[in-house]
Amino acid sequence: MGSRPVKDASLSDALVHLGRGNPVSGRSVNLPIDQSSTLLFDTLAEFEAARAGRYQHGTLYYGRYGNPVSFALERMMATLEGGSGCVSVTAGLTAVTLALMGAAKAGDHVLVADNVYGPTRGFCDSVLTRYGVEVAYFDPMVGEGLAELMQPNTAAVMFEAPGSGTFEVPDIPAIAGVARAHGAVSILDGTWATPVFCQPLTLGVDVVVHSGSKYICGHADAMIGFIVCNEARYAQMRKMALDIGDKAGAQDVFLALRGLRTLEMRMRHAQDAGMTVARWLAEQPQSLKMLHPAFPDCPGHALWQRDFSGAAGLFSVVFKPCSDAQLHAFVDALEMFSVGVSWGGFESLVLPVKPHRTAKPWTEEGRVVRFSIGNENVENLIDDLSRALKHLD
Ligand SMILES: Cc1ncc(COP(=O)(O)O)c(C=O)c1O
Numbered sequence: 541m542g543s544r545p546v547k548d549a550s551l552s553d554a555l556v557h558l559g560r561g562n563p564v565s566g567r568s569v570n571l572p573i574d575q576s577s578t579l580l581f582d583t584l585a586e587f588e589a590a591r592a593g594r595y596q597h598g599t600l601y602y603g604r605y606g607n608p609v610s611f612a613l614e615r616m617m618a619t620l621e622g623g624s625g626c627v628s629v630t631a632g633l634t635a636v637t638l639a640l641m642g643a644a645k646a647g648d649h650v651l652v653a654d655n656v657y658g659p660t661r662g663f664c665d666s667v668l669t670r671y672g673v674e675v676a677y678f679d680p681m682v683g684e685g686l687a688e689l690m691q692p693n694t695a696a697v698m699f700e701a702p703g704s705g706t707f708e709v710p711d712i713p714a715i716a717g718v719a720r721a722h723g724a725v726s727i728l729d730g731t732w733a734t735p736v737f738c739q740p741l742t743l744g745v746d747v748v749v750h751s752g753s754k755y756i757c758g759h760a761d762a763m764i765g766f767i768v769c770n771e772a773r774y775a776q777m778r779k780m781a782l783d784i785g786d787k788a789g790a791q792d793v794f795l796a797l798r799g800l801r802t803l804e805m806r807m808r809h810a811q812d813a814g815m816t817v818a819r820w821l822a823e824q825p826q827s828l829k830m831l832h833p834a835f836p837d838c839p840g841h842a843l844w845q846r847d848f849s850g851a852a853g854l855f856s857v858v859f860k861p862c863s864d865a866q867l868h869a870f871v872d873a874l875e876m877f878s879v880g881v882s883w884g885g886f887e888s889l890v891l892p893v894k895p896h897r898t899a900k901p902w903t904e905e906g907r908v909v910r911f912s913i914g915n916e917n918v919e920n921l922i923d924d925l926s927r928a929l930k931h932l933d
Contacts, residue, residue: 551620551736555804559616559797571612573794577603595779597625605782610793616800617750617766620735622742624771627781628764628788628796632731632751635765636660636698637667639747642773642780643696643725646672650696651689653680653710654899655703657729661896664698677899681839683711686718694722700729701740701847702840705856705893705910706902707831709840712847716744725773731755731884736807737850746773752796754884755852758806762795764788807850810884813921814853814913820922821857821911826932828906831856853913854883856893858906862932867892867907873928876921883912888921 560571579600581587593599598611606614614626629635640663644650652664654677664675678689680703697719702709712728719726728740731751740748750756752764765788769777788796815834822830829837832855833844844851862870871879877890889912895902913921 552804554620555800555802558619559612559800571609571794571797573790574607574609575790576607579603579607595775595782597778604785604787606787607790609790609797610788613788613793613797613800614766616797617735617768620739620800621730621748621768622739623748623768623774625774625778626766626768627778628752628766628793629781629786630765630788631763632729632749632753632765633657633659633663634786635749635751635767636727636729637663638781638784638786639725639727639749639767639777640664640668640696640698641784642767642777643727643747644668644673645695647693648695649674649676649691649693650698651686651694651724652677652697653699653703654678654897655680655706655708655895656698656700657704658896660698660700660729677897679900680708680710683714684718686715687721690718690722690724694719694724696725696727698727698729700732701738702732702833702838702844705831705908706895707833707838707855709833709838709844709848711840711843712738712740712743712745716740716746720744720746732852732854733848733850734803734807734852736804737811737852738848741768741770743847746770747777752792752799753882755799755807755810756803756884757792757795757799758803758885759795759799760882760885760887762792762799764792764796807852809915810853810913811850813915813918814851814855816918817911817913817921817925818855818857821925824929826859826929827857828860829858829904831858831908852884854910856908856910858904858908859932861906866931867909869931870928871909873931874924876916876924877911883910885912886915888912888914888916 590601594601617626716726727747728745730748750766834851877888893908
């Protein structure tokens with residue numbers, strides 16, 4: 541396992557205590573669901589001061605700009621990531637899109653890793669380009685070679701660690717360093733690792749985005765996103781989110797705060813259960829290759845060892861080539877894995893993946909299938925897989 545910047549003991553304490561020191565909490569353990577929209581002022585002078593400071597974290601002006609509970613959650617996320625500030629938004633995809641919009645303007649050029657989450661690519665291709673931003677894709681394993689792709693107008697470098705569906709681990713400090721040297725904003729989607737297993741801002745990244753809908757909320761019943769920034773980029777990102785008018789919902793803010801309390805132990809379980817299932821899958825005759833950062837043949841495995849302190853329970857397997865009918869029969873035969881696009885909840889999920897690449901062709905032969913390992917009994921999960929895998933023979 542790689543080294544982690546926050547010691548386990550202090551992380552555990554942080555997950556219990558951060559974000560609770562708010563006067564509105566009274567004597568309850570948890571902060572309430574704060575539904576407020578209109579906030580009231582006793583004097584016009586107080587109102588005017590609030591309006592003048594509305595872009596600042598902690599200023600109570602109007603519900604869309606934040607309330608005591610969303611501010612507490614944002615402070616907590618910023619602290620866990622080692623950042624200067626955080627904006628909580630409607631969903632993980634919103635965090636991605638707002639961060640890109642906060643970084644780039646018409647006439648700019650943006651570099652995006654070839655293995656990003658599909659809708660991130662979709663936003664870049666269909667929205668950013670429509671607003672006059674040029675988008676180019678790069679091989680996520682490029683490392684310092686990214687410098688050759690930088691242009692004078694490159695405003696942002698967007699990447700994921702590890703990549704969606706295929707789990708290559710990029711050289712985070714190298715890519716962030718190249719971006720910074722060229723004055724571009726580095727934006728990393730850190731949803732897989734959560735701040736428990738990696739803190740990209742401490743590795744030189746400017747902005748880390750998260751889908752809190754995954755492990756952070758952890759129960760497949762909330763949608764929320766986070767944009768966590770270093771000092772240099774915080775004001776610009778916060779202003780973009782507030783100007784667009786986005787705001788995480790009150791109930792989702794509550795669920796994220798609650799989910800964070802148990803995040804560390806859930807991540808440790810996800811790692812242990814995920815590794816047990818992955819090790820078993822790796823030995824099956826139907827498996828060609830594991831796409832899992834903790835496996836030596838995964839591109840960037842050594843970088844994962846260097847920069848991460850653990851592995852989430854989401855990974856893919858390249859199975860031997862088979863027919864569509866066989867693939868369907870395998871997935872449909874699974875009784876403990878449901879088909880679903882999200883992950884990071886308590887339930888196990890399975891999803892065939894078709895890697896879409898434009899910078900460097902995807903050359904693995906075989907069928908890529910992604911698994912999210914939940915909290916079920918691991919032996920039962922393996923028995924289930926063992927039965928279903930016969931359809932791939
Ligand atoms: C890596 C990654 N980033 C972002 C998102 C988007 O998050 P949300 O579903 O909260 O919009 C997802 C969703 O699957 C994801 O896998």
